[in-house]
Amino acid sequence: MDMIAEKFDAIVIGAGMSGNAAAYTMASHGLKVLQFERGEYPGSKNVQGAIMYANMLEKIIPDFRDDAPLERHLVEQRLWVMDDTSHTGMHYRSEDFNEAKPNRYTIIRAQFDKWFSRKVRAAGATVLCETTVTELVRDAKDKVVGVRTDRAGGAIFADVVILAEGVSGLLGTRAGLREMPKPQSVALAVKEMHFLPEDVIEQRFGLKGGEGCVIEAVGTISRGMAGLGFLYTNKESISLGIGCLVSDFAATMQSPYALLDALKDHPSIRPLIAGSEVKEYAAHLIPEGGYKAIPQLFGDGWVVVGDAAQLNNAVHREGSNLAMTSGRIAAEAIVQVKRRNGPMTKQNLVLYKTMLNKSFVVKDLKKYKDMPALLHTNSRNFFTTYPQLMSQAAQNFMRVDGTPKIEKEKATAAAMIKARSRWGLVSDAVRLALAWR
Amino acid sequence: MHIVICIKQVPDSAQIRVHPVTNTIMRQGVPTIINPYDLFALEEALRLRDAYDGEVTVLTMGPPMAEDALRKALGYGADRAVLLTDRYFAGSDTLATSYALSQAIAKVGETFGTPDIVFTGKQTIDGDTAQVGPGIAKRLDLLQLTYVAKIASLDLDQREIKVERRSEGGTQMLKSRLPCLITMLEGTNEIRRGSLVDALCAARSQVLKWSAADAGIDDLTRCGLRGSPTVVKRVFAPATRAEKAAQIDTTEKALRDIADELIAAIFTRQPALEHELAFNGGA
Amino acid sequence: MSTVNRETPRPAAGRAGIKKELPAHFKDYRHVWVFIELERGQVHPVSFELLGEGRKLADKLGVELAGVVIGPPGEATRPAVADAFAYGADLVYIVEAPLLADYRNEPFTKAMTDLVVTHKPEILLLGATTLGRDLAGSVATTLLTGLTADCTELDVDTDGSLAATRPTFGGSLLCTIYTLNYRPQMATVRPRVMPMPQRTDRPAGRVIRHKLSVPEDEIVTKVLGFLPDSQSANANLAYADVVVAGGLGLGSAENLQLVKNLARAIGAEHGCSRPLVQKGWMSADRQIGQTGKTIRPKLYIAAGISGAIQHRVGVEGADLIVAINTDPSAPIFDFAHLGIVTDAIRFLPALTEAFTRRLSPHNRDKLAS
Numbered sequence A: 001m002d003m004i005a006e007k008f009d010a011i012v013i014g015a016g017m018s019g020n021a022a023a024y025t026m027a028s029h030g031l032k033v034l035q036f037e038r039g040e041y042p043g044s045k046n047v048q049g050a051i052m053y054a055n056m057l058e059k060i061i062p063d064f065r066d067d068a069p070l071e072r073h074l075v076e077q078r079l080w081v082m083d084d085t086s087h088t089g090m091h092y093r094s095e096d097f098n099e100a101k102p103n104r105y106t107i108i109r110a111q112f113d114k115w116f117s118r119k120v121r122a123a124g125a126t127v128l129c130e131t132t133v134t135e136l137v138r139d140a141k142d143k144v145v146g147v148r149t150d151r152a153g154g155a156i157f158a159d160v161v162i163l164a165e166g167v168s169g170l171l172g173t174r175a176g177l178r179e180m181p182k183p184q185s186v187a188l189a190v191k192e193m194h195f196l197p198e199d200v201i202e203q204r205f206g207l208k209g210g211e212g213c214v215i216e217a218v219g220t221i222s223r224g225m226a227g228l229g230f231l232y233t234n235k236e237s238i239s240l241g242i243g244c245l246v247s248d249f250a251a252t253m254q255s256p257y258a259l260l261d262a263l264k265d266h267p268s269i270r271p272l273i274a275g276s277e278v279k280e281y282a283a284h285l286i287p288e289g290g291y292k293a294i295p296q297l298f299g300d301g302w303v304v305v306g307d308a309a310q311l312n313n314a315v316h317r318e319g320s321n322l323a324m325t326s327g328r329i330a331a332e333a334i335v336q337v338k339r340r341n342g343p344m345t346k347q348n349l350v351l352y353k354t355m356l357n358k359s360f361v362v363k364d365l366k367k368y369k370d371m372p373a374l375l376h377t378n379s380r381n382f383f384t385t386y387p388q389l390m391s392q393a394a395q396n397f398m399r400v401d402g403t404p405k406i407e408k409e410k411a412t413a414a415a416m417i418k419a420r421s422r423w424g425l426v427s428d429a430v431r432l433a434l435a436w437r
Numbered sequence B: 001m002h003i004v005i006c007i008k009q010v011p012d013s014a015q016i017r018v019h020p021v022t023n024t025i026m027r028q029g030v031p032t033i034i035n036p037y038d039l040f041a042l043e044e045a046l047r048l049r050d051a052y053d054g055e056v057t058v059l060t061m062g063p064p065m066a067e068d069a070l071r072k073a074l075g076y077g078a079d080r081a082v083l084l085t086d087r088y089f090a091g092s093d094t095l096a097t098s099y100a101l102s103q104a105i106a107k108v109g110e111t112f113g114t115p116d117i118v119f120t121g122k123q124t125i126d127g128d129t130a131q132v133g134p135g136i137a138k139r140l141d142l143l144q145l146t147y148v149a150k151i152a153s154l155d156l157d158q159r160e161i162k163v164e165r166r167s168e169g170g171t172q173m174l175k176s177r178l179p180c181l182i183t184m185l186e187g188t189n190e191i192r193r194g195s196l197v198d199a200l201c202a203a204r205s206q207v208l209k210w211s212a213a214d215a216g217i218d219d220l221t222r223c224g225l226r227g228s229p230t231v232v233k234r235v236f237a238p239a240t241r242a243e244k245a246a247q248i249d250t251t252e253k254a255l256r257d258i259a260d261e262l263i264a265a266i267f268t269r270q271p272a273l274e275h276e277l278a279f280n281g282g283a
Numbered sequence C: 001m002s003t004v005n006r007e008t009p010r011p012a013a014g015r016a017g018i019k020k021e022l023p024a025h026f027k028d029y030r031h032v033w034v035f036i037e038l039e040r041g042q043v044h045p046v047s048f049e050l051l052g053e054g055r056k057l058a059d060k061l062g063v064e065l066a067g068v069v070i071g072p073p074g075e076a077t078r079p080a081v082a083d084a085f086a087y088g089a090d091l092v093y094i095v096e097a098p099l100l101a102d103y104r105n106e107p108f109t110k111a112m113t114d115l116v117v118t119h120k121p122e123i124l125l126l127g128a129t130t131l132g133r134d135l136a137g138s139v140a141t142t143l144l145t146g147l148t149a150d151c152t153e154l155d156v157d158t159d160g161s162l163a164a165t166r167p168t169f170g171g172s173l174l175c176t177i178y179t180l181n182y183r184p185q186m187a188t189v190r191p192r193v194m195p196m197p198q199r200t201d202r203p204a205g206r207v208i209r210h211k212l213s214v215p216e217d218e219i220v221t222k223v224l225g226f227l228p229d230s231q232s233a234n235a236n237l238a239y240a241d242v243v244v245a246g247g248l249g250l251g252s253a254e255n256l257q258l259v260k261n262l263a264r265a266i267g268a269e270h271g272c273s274r275p276l277v278q279k280g281w282m283s284a285d286r287q288i289g290q291t292g293k294t295i296r297p298k299l300y301i302a303a304g305i306s307g308a309i310q311h312r313v314g315v316e317g318a319d320l321i322v323a324i325n326t327d328p329s330a331p332i333f334d335f336a337h338l339g340i341v342t343d344a345i346r347f348l349p350a351l352t353e354a355f356t357r358r359l360s361p362h363n364r365d366k367l368a369s
């Protein structure tokens, strides 16, 4: 087939959060951008809980609130520790979150990504959906100069290629830019959308007009694996899911579906979704390796952003904001290099890394760098033993049965020590504190 | 040669759910697609274009978001797209739809050359009437070839076309003349994947957006709700059967016994059936 | 019926203002007509089903039921006329011309519209067959009247208008459609959706003959030939008394043999759900459901079929539905009469064997006595 003579300033692979942020930023700075998305439309393949963080999007599209498809703004966060029949935990709810420009929103990625992509197109980028990039094209000096796709018609060229292909990152791996993510640094999350009328959701969670609530939960629900359950309220649906490390699934032979089914059936969750109609079922990977898993981020003619670069904060369940920010920063770096008429070489693109290091993205990831390993190696304690103990303790405390309170406390402490030696408890506490700090 | 193909953007009915309480369609998150039957017509149009050298214009009537469907059609390789969109079209039934579309096709013809063939799909998956195609043909006074399984030959000089048409119990071989309207049968071809160039062109080309006035429609009383002789008076969910299926208990029983039990239950409910099966059946 | 993407359909209230007086020139449109579909000497059974429905409508309205036969002069149309009376028509209109021997849109549309304009029926029903759909659209557009396609229920409202109910959104909802200000009120109905009425030997009624005065050379489209379908019994699926069908739950094309074996053992027709056709495991004419065949057997056995709405609408008319499915919460159990939660791949051979035993000559003798 004939070759396409036309050349672009930048090619973006993927129209998820990071790819859209990058394409939008470059196009609004006047660069000639071509973006590929393998899905039928942007968002069609994307699964996310999902919470969207306003600050990071504001930096890209300040007035996004005017027309972005936002479900609910969050006024309440619940952190639950669950055993098989109970949950304890913390609720935080504040009227302060009902502000003019709320800080966090639930979104439905399929709709949100579509909206974002419209903005990208309006900014002047060319977006090709249903087109999978199959290969990076390199010149004689090994610089990435373009891509090949699964459509007939050969290669297409650009000064720089931005890999924003998400967690599996096949393309980058195949091109030898980075290693395959390791099973212990990737979580598999399964998720369902439960449809319920708007007023039912608001009634069940005590919400009014546009307010939203999030529950995040750990405990025996992950059957001893390092994992997290989550429930997000959307306008007329609830996203419910659970994720655990892929390596744990492999080791324990548990099925994610069974986990999700058990979660749905948990007495603390069941009433919240009762009567709903389940419509979408999806599974997706989340990079969880943290700081230590970040691969090489740039090279001759290429940069990698978002999940593909393992930029994901497993501790705070933030992914999309790191994705958006890394996409924006990469784009800004590229715009700067372009302004000075510099070639898109490794030497020049290091600017992306430098800028990223200064941002919260790398700082946060560095802060929690030991967390993934800790939770992984000690998952039985963190995700089974302690939740059970906490639940026992709470129940002990609540039940009025004539036992003196002081004895109750003693019993709780004894149970803890019995389950995990005193030394083990202390060391877990210290290590958790160190990792979280 | 110039071919016009009418496509419709429809909700993917495989994913539609009815709200259990309010009995309304839950559209949230329901993706829209090009009516699957239209893709067979589109592919046939593209093949003819490739073979006889010409142009394919895709036309749809719908809300502004129907542009997505047109853009997709361009991605398959269509040359031009026209979106007929106007609030006057809201609530059109098949008669009003075929009126608006036929006026637009006439306008397309004036502007870009008279079409030799107009294609439509066999039917839509939401309206599901299979009437819009025949309606357009009648209004434009085109010869009508429905349920076409194959275009056997086409002679542009003689203006002659031969097709195989699906009819009850067999295939009709028909000879007719251009210009004509063809509704294409499903399963007759497979929509192509556009090349990278097609995809690039599709992403960049303009979809022409025509209002009723742009399409040269001056009689608005024939459009939309006003131009529709049919009126939807009531929408409701199908009645659910009160009792669920009576289950044959299978616990700790041999398959053979379960089978016997099922057969007994069948013949208890349909006593005449045993006799019929025994004497007319295959056993 | 709206064909534009709309928001949630609203009940009638939102459109209350639409009802207008029937224009004076339509006031003398009376009687119910049923198009008797005749192709190559055969009357399509859907015409009888329509006569059954038409009879009910005509009785409610206190008007006559007429059959419309269009075909070549001579003997060919005689059986159609006889059938029309046997299934309840009071009179029959025949349009005859040599060029009406094979179905073609142009002359048939002309024949039908001329007849309507001359004799003014208030209701005109056609089968939603390839022929009926081809004709109905042209006739309705020519007459500029409303047409409700693929109805599942026909009734007469208190004010005498036709209330035509049909599925919408792929069968998830039903809607009732009226043609208030235009005549005739046209509707098509798919084969097997309505029950087959009893055939009765009644004296023949009036026959009104018309000639079509269009010469052959004015008709552009010519029929060059006709290739009948191979007798793969597909035509019989819709009218079979017993149908056995398989779905994706059977797992492979090979396992469909189990369905065919059972069908053969009990003299049934076999069919399938749509995904099997899409996978190429069975031919399209075996598909049962909204976009396939509607069936009305006395017994329907569904193996490994989940019972999606599009499948359901095609089988609901069956007298007895038996479902075999491993999933106790499969939707098919919501409308089946008898259910078995078990692996169809293992169960079908056992069922085939058990039927064979039960229907063996030995037992047959017992039955006969």
Ligand SMILES: Cc1cc2nc3c(=O)[nH]c(=O)nc-3n(C[C@H](O)[C@H](O)[C@H](O)COP(=O)(O)OP(=O)(O)OC[C@H]3O[C@@H](n4cnc5c(N)ncnc54)[C@H](O)[C@@H]3O)c2cc1C
Residues within 6 Å of the ligand: A013, A014, A015, A016, A017, A018, A019, A020, A036, A037, A038, A039, A042, A043, A045, A046, A047, A048, A049, A050, A051, A052, A053, A131, A132, A133, A134, A164, A165, A166, A167, A171, A189, A190, A191, A241, A243, A284, A285, A286, A305, A306, A307, A308, A312, A317, A318, A319, A320, A321, A322, A323
């Ligand atoms: C269940 C779940 C819940 C989550 N919840 C949250 C949350 O609440 N808040 C939060 O901030 N983060 C959350 N995350 C993480 C967040 O979804 C990701 O971090 C974010 O989507 C990453 O964006 P991205 O652009 O890097 O990748 P993606 O959004 O995955 O986008 C990659 C895109 O590239 C496309 N693509 C891939 N390969 C190719 C190719 N070869 N050619 C063309 N296109 C290609 C894909 O189709 C996709 O559209 C969650 C993740 C999961 C799985």
Ligand SMILES: Cc1cc2nc3c(=O)[nH]c(=O)nc-3n(C[C@H](O)[C@H](O)[C@H](O)COP(=O)(O)OP(=O)(O)OC[C@H]3O[C@@H](n4cnc5c(N)ncnc54)[C@H](O)[C@@H]3O)c2cc1C
Residues within 6 Å of the ligand: B012, B013, B014, B125, C170, C246, C247, C248, C249, C250, C272, C273, C274, C275, C276, C287, C288, C289, C290, C291, C292, C293, C303, C304, C305, C306, C307, C308, C309, C310, C311, C314, C324, C325, C326, C327, C330, C342, C343, C344, C345
């Ligand atoms: C516009 C449109 C038109 C359509 N028209 C039709 C139509 O005309 N006809 C039609 O059928 N569909 C139609 N469909 C498709 C329909 O929506 C469903 O997808 C389809 O009917 C599902 O087929 P299935 O039940 O065979 O497969 P599935 O839905 O996959 O169900 C398979 C079933 O088999 C069960 N099973 C699995 N293993 C076994 C086993 N070993 N033994 C027993 N049971 C087992 C499973 O529990 C499951 O219930 C249409 C869809 C659309 C969008």
Ligand SMILES: Nc1ncnc2c1ncn2[C@@H]1O[C@H](COP(=O)(O)O)[C@@H](O)[C@H]1O
Residues within 6 Å of the ligand: B006, B007, B008, B035, B037, B038, B059, B060, B061, B062, B094, B097, B101, B119, B120, B121, B122, B123, B124, B125, B127, B128, B129, B130, B131, B132, B133, C003, C004
């Ligand atoms: N709104 C529309 N815009 C363009 N084409 C349409 C529209 N509605 C129906 N059609 C065409 O008419 C065919 C039959 O539609 P229907 O009569 O709704 O089953 C479809 O397959 C389309 O090709």
